[in-house]
Amino acid sequence: MLRKEHFNAAHRLHNPEWNVEDNVRIFGKCNNPNFHGHNYDLIVRLSGEVDPKTGYVFDMKILSDLIKENVLDRFDHKNLNLDVEEFKTLNPSAENIAIVIYDILREKISNDYDLKITLFETERNYVEYPI
Amino acid sequence: MLRKEHFNAAHRLHNPEWNVEDNVRIFGKCNNPNFHGHNYDLIVRLSGEVDPKTGYVFDMKILSDLIKENVLDRFDHKNLNLDVEEFKTLNPSAENIAIVIYDILREKISNDYDLKITLFETERNYVEYPI
Amino acid sequence: MLRKEHFNAAHRLHNPEWNVEDNVRIFGKCNNPNFHGHNYDLIVRLSGEVDPKTGYVFDMKILSDLIKENVLDRFDHKNLNLDVEEFKTLNPSAENIAIVIYDILREKISNDYDLKITLFETERNYVEYPI
Amino acid sequence: MLRKEHFNAAHRLHNPEWNVEDNVRIFGKCNNPNFHGHNYDLIVRLSGEVDPKTGYVFDMKILSDLIKENVLDRFDHKNLNLDVEEFKTLNPSAENIAIVIYDILREKISNDYDLKITLFETERNYVEYPI
Amino acid sequence: MLRKEHFNAAHRLHNPEWNVEDNVRIFGKCNNPNFHGHNYDLIVRLSGEVDPKTGYVFDMKILSDLIKENVLDRFDHKNLNLDVEEFKTLNPSAENIAIVIYDILREKISNDYDLKITLFETERNYVEYPI
Amino acid sequence: MLRKEHFNAAHRLHNPEWNVEDNVRIFGKCNNPNFHGHNYDLIVRLSGEVDPKTGYVFDMKILSDLIKENVLDRFDHKNLNLDVEEFKTLNPSAENIAIVIYDILREKISNDYDLKITLFETERNYVEYPI
Numbered sequence: 045m046l047r048k049e050h051f052n053a054a055h056r057l058h059n060p061e062w063n064v065e066d067n068v069r070i071f072g073k074c075n076n077p078n079f080h081g082h083n084y085d086l087i088v089r090l091s092g093e094v095d096p097k098t099g100y101v102f103d104m105k106i107l108s109d110l111i112k113e114n115v116l117d118r119f120d121h122k123n124l125n126l127d128v129e130e131f132k133t134l135n136p137s138a139e140n141i142a143i144v145i146y147d148i149l150r151e152k153i154s155n156d157y158d159l160k161i162t163l164f165e166t167e168r169n170y171v172e173y174p175i
Numbered sequence: 176m177l178r179k180e181h182f183n184a185a186h187r188l189h190n191p192e193w194n195v196e197d198n199v200r201i202f203g204k205c206n207n208p209n210f211h212g213h214n215y216d217l218i219v220r221l222s223g224e225v226d227p228k229t230g231y232v233f234d235m236k237i238l239s240d241l242i243k244e245n246v247l248d249r250f251d252h253k254n255l256n257l258d259v260e261e262f263k264t265l266n267p268s269a270e271n272i273a274i275v276i277y278d279i280l281r282e283k284i285s286n287d288y289d290l291k292i293t294l295f296e297t298e299r300n301y302v303e304y305p306i
Numbered sequence: 307m308l309r310k311e312h313f314n315a316a317h318r319l320h321n322p323e324w325n326v327e328d329n330v331r332i333f334g335k336c337n338n339p340n341f342h343g344h345n346y347d348l349i350v351r352l353s354g355e356v357d358p359k360t361g362y363v364f365d366m367k368i369l370s371d372l373i374k375e376n377v378l379d380r381f382d383h384k385n386l387n388l389d390v391e392e393f394k395t396l397n398p399s400a401e402n403i404a405i406v407i408y409d410i411l412r413e414k415i416s417n418d419y420d421l422k423i424t425l426f427e428t429e430r431n432y433v434e435y436p437i
Numbered sequence: 438m439l440r441k442e443h444f445n446a447a448h449r450l451h452n453p454e455w456n457v458e459d460n461v462r463i464f465g466k467c468n469n470p471n472f473h474g475h476n477y478d479l480i481v482r483l484s485g486e487v488d489p490k491t492g493y494v495f496d497m498k499i500l501s502d503l504i505k506e507n508v509l510d511r512f513d514h515k516n517l518n519l520d521v522e523e524f525k526t527l528n529p530s531a532e533n534i535a536i537v538i539y540d541i542l543r544e545k546i547s548n549d550y551d552l553k554i555t556l557f558e559t560e561r562n563y564v565e566y567p568i
Numbered sequence: 569m570l571r572k573e574h575f576n577a578a579h580r581l582h583n584p585e586w587n588v589e590d591n592v593r594i595f596g597k598c599n600n601p602n603f604h605g606h607n608y609d610l611i612v613r614l615s616g617e618v619d620p621k622t623g624y625v626f627d628m629k630i631l632s633d634l635i636k637e638n639v640l641d642r643f644d645h646k647n648l649n650l651d652v653e654e655f656k657t658l659n660p661s662a663e664n665i666a667i668v669i670y671d672i673l674r675e676k677i678s679n680d681y682d683l684k685i686t687l688f689e690t691e692r693n694y695v696e697y698p699i
Numbered sequence: 700m701l702r703k704e705h706f707n708a709a710h711r712l713h714n715p716e717w718n719v720e721d722n723v724r725i726f727g728k729c730n731n732p733n734f735h736g737h738n739y740d741l742i743v744r745l746s747g748e749v750d751p752k753t754g755y756v757f758d759m760k761i762l763s764d765l766i767k768e769n770v771l772d773r774f775d776h777k778n779l780n781l782d783v784e785e786f787k788t789l790n791p792s793a794e795n796i797a798i799v800i801y802d803i804l805r806e807k808i809s810n811d812y813d814l815k816i817t818l819f820e821t822e823r824n825y826v827e828y829p830i
Contacts, residue, residue: 045270048299050559054447054474054516059752070753072760073514080514081447081474083559091306097190098201099268104300105203121466121473123447137754139700158306166443166476168703169759175746175813176794179823181428185316185343185385204383211383212316212343214428222830228714229725230792235824236727252335252342254316289830297312297345307532310561321621332622334629353568359452360463361530366562367465399623401569420568430572431628437615437682438663441692484699490583491594492661497693498596551699574821578709578736578778597776604776605709605736607821645728645735647709690705690738 045101046089049111051120054081055136058125079123084141085164086115088149092157102157114148138165142173176232177220180242182251185212186267189256210254215272216295217246219280223288233288245279269296273304307363308351311373313382316343317398320387341385346403347426348377350411354419364419376410400427404435438494439482442504444513447474448529451518472516477534478557479508481542485550495550507541531558535566569625570613573635575644578605579660582649603647608665609688610639612673616681626681638672662689666697700756701744704766706775709736710791713780734778739796740819741770743804747812757812769803793820797828 056079057071067075074080088111090102122128124136130144142163150159164170187210188202198206205211219242221233253259255267261275273294281290295301318341319333329337336342350373352364384390386398392406404425412421426432449472450464460468467473481504483495515521517529523537535556543552557563580603581595591599598604612635614626646652648660654668666687674683688694711734712726722730729735743766745757777783779791785799797818805814819825 046301046303048301052473052475052559054472057754061752070758076514076516076520078516078519079447079472079474080445080516081472081476082445083474083476089303091303094268094270094274097192099188099266099271101270101302103201121469123469123471123473126471127469135754137749139749139756140754143749166445170701171756172701172744172746177825177827183342183344183428185341207383207385207389209385209388210316210341210343211314211385212341212345213314214343214345220827222827225792225794225798228716230712230790230795232794232826234725252338254338254340254342257340258338297314308563308565319623323621332627351565353565356530356532356536359454361450361528361533363532363564365463397623399618401618401625402623405618432570433625434570434613434615439694439696441694482696484696487661487663487667490585492581492659492664494663494695496594576735576737576821578734600776600778600782602778602781603709603734603736604707604778605734605738606707607736607738645731647731647733647735650733651731690707 045091045104045107046087047104047107047111049086049088049108049116051084051086051116052081053084053119053122053124054079055124055131056080057135057137059135079125082165084119085170086111086145087162087164088145089160089162090153090157091160110149110152114152115145138163138169138171139173142171146173176222176235176238177218178235178238178242180217180219180239180247182215182217182247183212184215184250184253184255185210186255186262187211188266188268190266210256213296215250216301217242217276218293218295219276220291220293221284221288222291241280241283245283246276269294269300269302270304273302277304307353307366307369308349309366309369309373311348311350311370311378312345313348313378314343314345315381315384315386316341317386317393318342319397319399321397341387344427346381347432348373348407349424349426350407351422351424352415352419353422372411372414376414377407400425400431400433401435404433408435438484438497438500439480440497440500440504442479442481442501442509444477444479444509445474446477446512446515446517447472448517448524449473450528450530452528472518475558477512478563479504479538480555480557481538482553482555483546483550484553503542503545507545508538531556531562531564532566535564539566569615569628569631570611571628571631571635573610573612573632573640575608575610575640576605577608577643577646577648578603579648579655580604581659581661583659603649606689608643609694610635610669611686611688612669613684613686614677614681615684634673634676638676639669662687662693662695663697666695670697700746700759700762701742702759702762702766704741704743704763704771706739706741706771707736708739708774708777708779709734710779710786711735712790712792714790734780737820739774740825741766741800742817742819743800744815744817745808745812746815765804765807769807770800793818793824793826794828797826801828 057074092101094101124131134140142161146161161173188205223232225232255262265271273292277292292304319336320329354363356363386393396402404423408423423435450467451460485494487494517524527533535554539554554566581598582591616625618625648655658664666685670685685697712729713722747756749756779786789795797816801816816828
């Protein structure tokens with residue numbers, strides 16, 4: 045069962061242990077100190093047994109609300125580096141954002157369900173977690 | 176090898192063993208007794224060896240015809256609850272529709288091929304079977 | 307300024323002044339007496355001057371709320387023929403649905419703005435009103 | 438003849454003549470002082486006569502290069518408020534970004550061609566200029 | 569009323585009055601003498617009055633059949649330069665393909681309807697006719 | 700980590716060991732001796748560990764350049780049968796194109812990463828390799 049959601053956020057890729065030249069060489073335009081932004085598309089996939097009483101694996105409305113309260117309300121229209129606790133010391137690459145979202149939702153969803161995150165940074169660049 | 180098809184149908188989610196309040200609480204607007212509908216997007220995935228004579232895993236035209244005759248002709252522009260035998264006693268949730276389509280096609284396609292169904296109820300809500 | 311929204315509904319195309327054969331000949335599978343359904347995509351376009359204080363033509367949130375209250379809450383997860391007043395005597399073709407939505411929103415939005423409706427019945431069939 | 442391009446940018450909607458409460462009330466989450474961002478989709482439409490020697494209205498490669506040099510290189514992976522001259526005193530709403538892009542390209546393209554800009558801030562919110 | 573259709577075709581852009589260098593300079597990779605190809609998306613738009621008996625501007629099935637018989641059956645899975653009469657002496661640019669499709673359909677459709685063609689050569693390059 | 704790219708190409712499906720009738724029967728319109736074409740969408744998926752210094756599994760720019768130099772520059776705007784060495788004796792079905800792209804990229808990318816190719820011949824027909 046998969047649910048697709050959207051959020052907008054600003055970010056900057058930067059490794060404080062490197063000098064300016066190395067940051068620019070590795071992160072290119074994504075190192076812009078003034079930040080830039082994305083419309084992220086998020087797909088949350090839950091796998092499990094179909095409940096014979098409802099015909100659902102999981103209630104889509106409940107899943108949508110869980111994502112809204114725990115992810116969208118904290119990430120949408122935010123600066124990931126400045127406004128979101130998890131990225132104060134972690135580089136907000138697409139890979140790390142997917143892992144953070146996985147960790148947030150994994151706590152809220154019973155282990156009877158497998159959980160997988162797909163995060164589109166653009167229509168052409170995206171990541172999956174876990175692999 | 177994957178093939179994407181479409182069909183339109185009406186449905187209603189309802190568990191006859193529950194009272195009205197429980198049906199509304201669990202199924203929400205999907206419990207509307209007058210039915211509502213969807214444009215379903217269906218992805219059928221066949222996995223197997225490439226035939227060296229054709230370069231095909233499976234002939235896309237034959238797969239498309241199989242889906243048309245066995246699924247689309249029975250589901251498209253229908254009321255799933257009233258017009259489709261399998262849903263007279265089974266709740267036509269996205270999950271159950273995907274399972275029914277899987278069972279229909281599994282009979283028609285040699286076990287040399289793995290089969291997987293993805294069904295989009297909307298652009299944002301979709302299911303896969305088997306997991 | 308354009309806003310895209312979605313709703314799901316069941317409908318049936320039928321002209322009560324015609325006999326069964328003519329209804330089937332003209333409306334085909336859309337004449338199914340048990341109804342069938344669609345995920346409609348709705349695009350509402352407002353044209354007007356940019357307000358220099360906000361940089362907006364119209365506040366997207368206000369437009370989205372107007373559409374939600376006046377269109378989506380009345381049409382989404384409904385049977386258009388049975389549940390929506392306007393279609394009790396009007397055939398719910400895509401063209402007529404677009405006209406009804408136009409008339410509903412035209413009343414709520416100042417004539418300082420031009421208004422145009424695009425309604426997708428499927429990804430491949432859609433209508434615009436006014437032309 | 439239409440060409441679709443993409444860019445990512447951060448922005449903040451803010452009117453310095455208003456107090457904090459009014460800015461939050463009008464611009465909502467878009468007023469976040471730390472900025473947020475979007476993947477903008479840009480459609481540039483040129484209308485004119487078909488050149489009988491080439492069969493082109495305008496060379497798509499030349500148009501694509503014009504957009505790249507004059508718009509994408511200046512806007513992509515940037516903070517519109519801080520990094521782009523035109524938005525230092527102009528609110529970077531979708532409407533104003535479309536007007537600025539129109540003005541930039543209008544100077545570079547002969548008046549033999551009509552020019553129209555469509556800018557998607559998200560898949561569901563977009564603007565056109567001129568109307 | 570709009571209908572979206574698809575066809576695949578090979579083509580080559582070439583002006584026989586020019587030398588090799590000029591053809592390569594102007595048409596670039598599209599001048600490859602061995603041809604290359606596209607999945608074309610075609611949108612046909614008919615504008616007119618809504619028929620009060622049907623609620624239709626035009627019957628979508630009839631329009632779809634008209635396009636199939638007069639355009640898709642002649643262009644789909646063809647080499648436009650070699651297999652399609654109209655392009656034996658006319659360069660099959662997107663602009664010219666759109667004009668040829670317009671001329672073909674204009675003959676088949678009553679002048680009570682306005683007709684407009686949109687042709688996508690790729691998702692990012694497309695043309696409209698008439699302007 | 701996934702990267703989506705595009706290329707246009709002409710091809711013809713043909714088995715030289717069969718007679719004309721068998722080739723037409725099996726490959727249908729794809730056997731047109733004058734070739735036809737497609738806009739192929741290519742998705743390259745790399746799976747591996749996240750590098751803690753960058754937050755990347757693999758640098759998207761490096762992957763994009765690898766695909767460009769080794770696949771797009773050789774396939775885009777080409778006739779696969781005539782211009783691309785690998786298909787001089789191999790039928791350029793979607794399955795075989797995906798396998799050839801896999802083999803080309805597998806050589807260039809460390810075995811620390813799993814590699815998977817998805818190739819869309821059209822929006823509705825696509826293949827994956829390896830399964």
